[in-house]
Amino acid sequence: MQTIVTESVAVAATWINRGEVVAFPTETVYGLGADSTNDKAIENIFSAKGRPPDNPLIIHVHSPEQIWEVSEKIPHTAETFIHHFFPGPLTLILKKNPAVSPLVTAGLLTVGVRCPIHPVARAFLKQCNHPVAAPSANISGRPSSTDWKAVYDDLQGKIRCVLKGPQSTIGLESTIVDCSETPPRLLRAGAISLETLRKHVPETRALTDNEKQQRPKSPGLKYPHYSPSARIKLCGSGYPDYKGEKNSAWIGLSSPPEGISKISVCKDPEEYAYKLFSFFRECDRENIEVILCEMPPAEGIGLAIRDRLKRAAEE
Numbered sequence: 001m002q003t004i005v006t007e008s009v010a011v012a013a014t015w016i017n018r019g020e021v022v023a024f025p026t027e028t029v030y031g032l033g034a035d036s037t038n039d040k041a042i043e044n045i046f047s048a049k050g051r052p053p054d055n056p057l058i059i060h061v062h063s064p065e066q067i068w069e070v071s072e073k074i075p076h077t078a079e080t081f082i083h084h085f086f087p088g089p090l091t092l093i094l095k096k097n098p099a100v101s102p103l104v105t106a107g108l109l110t111v112g113v114r115c116p117i118h119p120v121a122r123a124f125l126k127q128c129n130h131p132v133a134a135p136s137a138n139i140s141g142r143p144s145s146t147d148w149k150a151v152y153d154d155l156q157g158k159i160r161c162v163l164k165g166p167q168s169t170i171g172l173e174s175t176i177v178d179c180s181e182t183p184p185r186l187l188r189a190g191a192i193s194l195e196t197l198r199k200h201v202p203e204t205r206a207l208t209d210n211e212k213q214q215r216p217k218s219p220g221l222k223y224p225h226y227s228p229s230a231r232i233k234l235c236g237s238g239y240p241d242y243k244g245e246k247n248s249a250w251i252g253l254s255s256p257p258e259g260i261s262k263i264s265v266c267k268d269p270e271e272y273a274y275k276l277f278s279f280f281r282e283c284d285r286e287n288i289e290v291i292l293c294e295m296p297p298a299e300g301i302g303l304a305i306r307d308r309l310k311r312a313a314e315e
């Protein structure tokens with residue numbers, strides 16, 4: 001299949017409306033979209049990514065009002081989150097409408113829904129006839145794509161179209177909060193932190209260690225993720241000290257140890273998040289063997305970075 005790269009929102013939306021798979025930019029990472037009401041198109045997302053079928057997709061809407069197409073049970077807590085954070089980098093888990101295909105939700109009775117704030121994403125979603133189901137636009141297990149070239153490297157020949165936009169400004173996937181149960185639970189850390197969510201819904205809680213060990217509430221959490229070909233070693237306070245080795249790279253907030261061939265020192269955790277996945281991909285292109293990643297402080301978006309780094313370091 002020939003993969004078309006376009007900057008035209010209208011062209012990209014036309015492909016979605018014809019049942020094709022289209023990658024598009026958002027503020028978190030690039031999404032791999034298809035019409036959420038078209039089962040064949042949804043199956044093509046799973047096969048293009050090599051995504052396990054029990055890992056559900058997030059549905060993207062162009063406006064908070066469009067949530068009604070996928071869920072009619074919006075509890076008060078979800079209304080509060082929608083009021084403060086939609087559009088933005090927050091996914092809510094809600095009870096799904098019967099019409100939402102079980103392929104999208106991997107058979108769950110709940111659905112993940114997000115309204116991106118990125119202007120290209122919103123314009124594109126507006127021109128699509130139905131809400132768009134979209135996981136991150138990468139081969140399953142690889143780092144998420146934060147620019148259109150990363151999407152193209154992973155998926156050219158497997159999808160119909162890439163809607164080209166700027167690099168994703170946040171660089172990490174959305175925060176996921178489960179509002180289908182009371183109190184709401186944070187399932188995945190992201191740019192909107194637990195502290196921030198609690199300012200508006202104080203009873204919001206994190207998963208307990210026990211819950212993390214049980215069958216994950218968010219099925220995607222059990223799969224390997226975010227992994228470059230290079231090995232990841234975690235550094236910083238509480239972690240072992242590593243020395244630079246031949247073909248090793250460093251990303252973090254402080255200066256690296258001696259002897260590192262490729263270095264990215266970020267000025268703050270936001271810049272760290274923005275650069276992380278594109279740095280992983282650059283390291284792979286340059287045949288780096290080991291990436292030393294400094295753990296940022298465990299607060300704000302630092303918690304989301306730590307989560308992705310720990311998962312990327314899992315063998």
Ligand code: AMP
Pocket residue numbers: 055056057058093105108110111112134135136173176187217218219220221
């Ligand atoms: P991705 O878009 O690639 O970041 O993957 C979507 C993430 O959302 C995965 O980790 C899924 O497990 C999670 N997700 C999507 N729908 C649901 C749902 N109904 N319940 C819990 N987690 C979900």
Ligand code: MG
Pocket residue numbers: 135136144
């Ligand atoms: Mg993903």
